[in-house]
Amino acid sequence: MAKADLKPKSIRHAKNWSDEVENLYRFQQAGYRDEFEYKQVKQVDTVECWPETGFVKKLQRRDNTYYYYNKQRECEDKEVHKVKVYVY
Amino acid sequence: MVVEKAAASPPVPVGERRPQKQEPLGRKKKIRQQVTDGFTVKALMKNSVVRGPPLAGAFKERPTKPTAFRKFYERGDFPIALEHDTKGNKIAWKVEIEKLDYHYYLPLFFDGLCEMTFPCEFFARQGIHDMLEHGGNKILPVIPQLIIPIKNALSLRNRQVLCITLKVLQHLVVSADMVGEALVPYYRQILPVLNIFKNMNGNIKMFQTPHSKRRRKDVNSGDGIDYSQQKRENIGDLIQETLEAFERYGGETAYINIKYMIPTYQSCILN
Numbered sequence: 001m002a003k004a005d006l007k008p009k010s011i012r013h014a015k016n017w018s019d020e021v022e023n024l025y026r027f028q029q030a031g032y033r034d035e036f037e038y039k040q041v042k043q044v045d046t047v048e049c050w051p052e053t054g055f056v057k058k059l060q061r062r063d064n065t066y067y068y069y070n071k072q073r074e075c076e077d078k079e080v081h082k083v084k085v086y087v088y
Numbered sequence: 089m090v091v092e093k094a095a096a097s098p099p100v101p102v103g104e105r106r107p108q109k110q111e112p113l114g115r116k117k118k119i120r121q122q123v124t125d126g127f128t129v130k131a132l133m134k135n136s137v138v139r140g141p142p143l144a145g146a147f148k149e150r151p152t153k154p155t156a157f158r159k160f161y162e163r164g165d166f167p168i169a170l171e172h173d174t175k176g177n178k179i180a181w182k183v184e185i186e187k188l189d190y191h192y193y194l195p196l197f198f199d200g201l202c203e204m205t206f207p208c209e210f211f212a213r214q215g216i217h218d219m220l221e222h223g224g225n226k227i228l229p230v231i232p233q234l235i236i237p238i239k240n241a242l243s244l245r246n247r248q249v250l251c252i253t254l255k256v257l258q259h260l261v262v263s264a265d266m267v268g269e270a271l272v273p274y275y276r277q278i279l280p281v282l283n284i285f286k287n288m289n290g291n292i293k294m295f296q297t298p299h300s301k302r303r304r305k306d307v308n309s310g311d312g313i314d315y316s317q318q319k320r321e322n323i324g325d326l327i328q329e330t331l332e333a334f335e336r337y338g339g340e341t342a343y344i345n346i347k348y349m350i351p352t353y354q355s356c357i358l359n
Contacts, residue, residue, distance in 0.1 A: 029178075058184075058222075065169060065180035068218050 008033065008086035017073075017080050023056050025075035025083045030059040030067045033086050146284050149245050157200030158208050166193075168215060170207060177207075179214045190226040191233065194219055198237035201253050202244060209252075216256055220263040227263055231270045234260075235277055242281040247323065250285065254326040261337040268337025272345055275334075279349035282327045286350060289324035332356040 014021045024034055032038045035047060038059065048057045050071045059067045075083065124130040126138045160166060167182040197219060200212025220227060241253045257278075261268040271278075331353055335342045343355050 061180065063180075065182050066184055067178070067180060068185060068222060070221065 006036075006088050008088055010087045012085050012087070014080050014083040014085050017075060017077065019054060021080060021083050021085070022073055022075050024085060025079065026056040026059065026067075026069050028083060030061050032059075033084070036088075147245060147288075150243060152202055152204065152244060152246075155199050155202050155208075157196055157203060157212055160196055161200075161208055161211065166196075166211070166215070168211060170211070177210055177214075179211065179218060181218070185218060185222045188219070190219070190223060190230050194223075194227070194230050195233040195237060198234050198256075199240075201237060201241035201249060201256065204246065204248060213252055213256075217259065220256075220259050224264060227260075228266055228270060231267060232274075235274045239277050242278065245281065245285075247321075250281075250323055251321050251326060254282075254323075254330045257330050258333045261333050268334065268342070269339040271334065272338050272342055275345045275349055279346065282331070283350045285323050286327050286352065287324060289322060 014024070027034050027038055030038075032041065038047065039045070041062070042060060047059070049055060050057050053071055055071065055073075056069055057071075058069070061067060120135060122130070122133075122136050123139055124136045126141070130136050131138050167188070169180045169182060171178045171180045194216075197212055197215045200208055200215070203209045203212055238253060238257070241249050244250075261271065331346055331350065334346060335356060338345075343358070346353050
């Protein structure tokens with residue numbers, strides 16, 4: 001079964017910032033759990049990312065508007081604990 | 089023969105005569121001075137004090153005019169929507185930025201730099217940021233159309249607009265290749281206002297002297313803390329950063345052109 005079709009088994013909140021937490025923050029700002037749900041909903045294979053940093057560059061929201069993100073870190077330390085990390 | 093004058097007062101006996109009034113020693117006779125404007129006949133008189141020249145108004149803020157950005161925004165012509173998130177506000181684009189016509193939209197967004205009220209000010213600032221971040225080689229051909237909006241924003245001499253415009257200029261020169269060099273021919277339109285505010289590193293207060301009102305810089309904020317440098321709102325520092333960015337990304341002729349408009353500027357590359 002493809003991982004995108006799986007539902008998460010558990011959820012925890014991030015404690016420290018990392019590249020993965022930054023990308024999760026960006027997906028959750030756009031209204032998705034993580035990259036798996038985004039690919040499942042939007043039926044795309046790849047997500048546009050900044051080549052220099054690897055962070056997500058552009059996401060299409062459920063209402064078909066677009067969110068653009070900066071090349072550098074956007075998730076501040078005070079927002080890190082709000083980021084949810086899903087475990088499959 | 090002595091002719092007595094008619095109605096003359098009777099002679100006063102010697103013992104009752106009062107001494108003549110004399111000025112006390114060391115005290116000069118008071119001369120009434122009059123304050124007058126310069127280059128008049130009155131100014132040539134000995135007892136006149138010439139008033140100083142009136143303020144030219146170099147630092148005075150100009151009134152804002154209605155912008156094309158506001159007109160288009162109220163009509164709903166922009167493909168943007170406002171989203172509220174935990175950090176504050178964010179722009180959601182209805183159309184992909186890569187598909188936008190930069191010749192049409194980018195000058196309009198730059199025209200919104202003159203705005204000072206929410207949400208126009210936020211949309212203009214954030215829209216410019218997004219378009220410059222994702223524009224790539226579409227930005228260079230539009231540079232000539234951006235000069236007039238930048239000049240209009242700077243000429244308002246409003247502190248908030250100045251800070252935002254300077255940060256936009258810094259982003260503009262690094263947004264794509266050759267943009268810094270493309271700006272060099274337009275320095276004579278952009279830099280004069282920067283020359284005026286280059287030394288503004290503190291708060292401006294009005295001091296009234298006896299003969300004229302003059303504005304003087306006052307960096308003495310008592311026991312308060314000056315957060316303007318931390319928040320990147322110190323205009324003098326922002327101008328210095330912007331000029332250094334111009335010099336770094338403007339090519340070989342950038343420094344001499346900056347020096348022509350701002351003679352006190354010191355190179356950050358040559359020194």
